[in-house]
Amino acid sequence: MKVETTIKILLAPNLTHEEAKIIAEQEGCSGYYLVVPPSMIDKVTEQTVYPFVVSQTFEEIIGE
Numbered sequence: 422m423k424v425e426t427t428i429k430i431l432l433a434p435n436l437t438h439e440e441a442k443i444i445a446e447q448e449g450c451s452g453y454y455l456v457v458p459p460s461m462i463d464k465v466t467e468q469t470v471y472p473f474v475v476s477q478t479f480e481e482i483i484g485e
Contacts, residue, residue, distance in 0.1 A: 426479050432457050432465065433472040441472065448474055 431453035433441040438455065445453040453472075457465060464475045 422483050424481050424483055430475050435471045
């Protein structure tokens with residue numbers, strides 16, 4: 422059986438730790454970054470307005 426899991430991460434380089442934590446909780450995010458990690462740089466552009474929520478979906482096959 423194929424299972425998909427989607428997580429939401431808040432990218433918030435313009436916020437403090439406290440501000441990012443509050444917004445991440447309100448948006449239902451799994452966590453947040455105060456610096457955009459290299460693995461997510463392709464999700465943003467010069468026009469991106471922060472804070473910004475990135476969704477990532479992972480597929481896993483279980484029970485085969």
